Amino acid sequence: ETGVTQTPRHLVMGMTNKKSLKCEQHLGHNAMYWYKQSAKKPLELMFVYSLEERVENNSVPSRFSPECPNSSHLFLHLHTLQPEDSALYLCASSQTGRNAEAFFGQGTRLTVV
Amino acid sequence: GENVEQHPSTLSVQEGDSAVIKCTYSDSASNYFPWYKQELGKRPQLIIDIRSNVGEKKDQRIAVTLNKTAKHFSLHITETQPEDSAVYFCAARGGSYIPTFGRGTSLIVHP
Numbered sequence: 001e002t003g004v005t006q007t008p009r010h011l012v013m014g015m016t017n018k019k020s021l022k023c024e025q026h027l028g029h030n031a032m033y034w035y036k037q038s039a040k041k042p043l044e045l046m047f048v049y050s051l052e053e054r055v056e057n058n059s060v061p062s063r064f065s066p067e068c069p070n071s072s073h074l075f076l077h078l079h080t081l082q083p084e085d086s087a088l089y090l091c092a093s094s095q096t097g098r099n100a101e102a103f104f105g106q107g108t109r110l111t112v113v
Numbered sequence: 114g115e116n117v118e119q120h121p122s123t124l125s126v127q128e129g130d131s132a133v134i135k136c137t138y139s140d141s142a143s144n145y146f147p148w149y150k151q152e153l154g155k156r157p158q159l160i161i162d163i164r165s166n167v168g169e170k171k172d173q174r175i176a177v178t179l180n181k182t183a184k185h186f187s188l189h190i191t192e193t194q195p196e197d198s199a200v201y202f203c204a205a206r207g208g209s210y211i212p213t214f215g216r217g218t219s220l221i222v223h224p
Contacts, residue, residue, distance in 0.1 A: 031210060042216040043157075043202065055211065090156065096210040099145040099164060104156040 003027040006091050006105035013081065014113055021076040021108045023091030032074040033102070034066060035090040043090070049074060050096050081112045115140040115207045119215025127223050132193050134218045137185040140207035146186045147212070148177060149202040157202060161188070193222045 003026045013019050025032060031050035035043045048055035049068035056066075063085070065077040074091055091105040116139040126132050138146075144165035149157035163170045163177045163186065170177050174193075179186040186205075190197055200219050204212040 033211075043214045045211070048211055050210070094210065094212075099206070100210065101147060101159050101162065102204075102212055104149075104158070106156050 004091060004093055004103050004105040006089075006108050008108060009106060010109045010111075012111045012113060013078070015081060015083075017081075018077070018079040020078065021089055021091075021110075023074040023076075023093075023105055025072055025074075025091075025093040025103070027093060027103060029093035029095055029100075029103070030071055031094050031096050032068060032071070033092040033094075034074065034076050035092065036087050037090055037107070038087040046076075052096070078110075081110075083112050086110055086112045115143060115205055115209075115213040117203060117205050117213045117215045119203050119218060121218060122216065123219045123221070125221045125223065126193055128193060128195060130193055132190045132197070132220055132222075134188045134201055134203070134220070135185060136187070136203035136205075136215050137183075138205040138207075138213075139184065140205065141181075141184065143184075143205040143207035145206040146177070146179060147204050147206075148188050149204065149214075150199045151202065151217075152199045160201075190220075193220075195222050195224050198222045 005024045007022045034046040046060045047066040067075040088107045090107045092102045094100045094102040119136045147162035150160045151157040176189045200217045202217050203215040
């Protein structure tokens with residue numbers, strides 16, 4: 001166990017549903033990230049939260065909405081998704097030091113039907 | 114911002130052979146270069162990293178080299194084993210704490 005926990009591990013949802021992905025880290029890190037990993041594509045950074053800032057990839061559709069209530073918890077709220085949003089969603093955390101390693105969660109395998 | 118290119122996208126080797134994966138980066142301010150291994154169905158995990166003040170680092174069968182002048186770094190795996198089969202990602206960190214990842218290399222080691 002790396003200290004970054006994601007729930008649920010698997011999620012199947014319809015295009016009209018609303019669901020949320022949860023990420024929790026117990027490593028004392030001060031930055032948390034959401035990545036999207038699709039088949040045959042690179043890791044796509046979606047959002048970053050740190051003590052100083054929120055960073056957003058402008059190409060991420062508004063049907064994805066992040067929430068970071070504190071430094072240990074990160075959510076990704078999903079609504080009216082499309083089938084092409086089916087992917088593995090990975091959460092990661094790190095310190096904001098430039099040489100700090102990023103730790104990943106196990107991911108949530110999302111299927112949109 | 115930083116741009117990281119990774120090659121090849123797929124690498125197939127016979128067990129016992131060596132494997133080399135190469136990455137280039139664009140931001141001369143980058144000074145931390147981690148490598149992650151992602152086995153099928155699992156999370157990416159750090160396997161080795163290198164900082165800009167050294168040119169090479171080894172850990173058993175894996176090594177990473179860094180050429181700051183040319184802005185490229187490479188992962189070397191010797192005596193490959195079937196359990197080395199995975200997707201490998203390079204990354205670079207420059208002026209920001211946020212890492213930029215390469216596209217990944219799918220390494221297949223045939224027994």
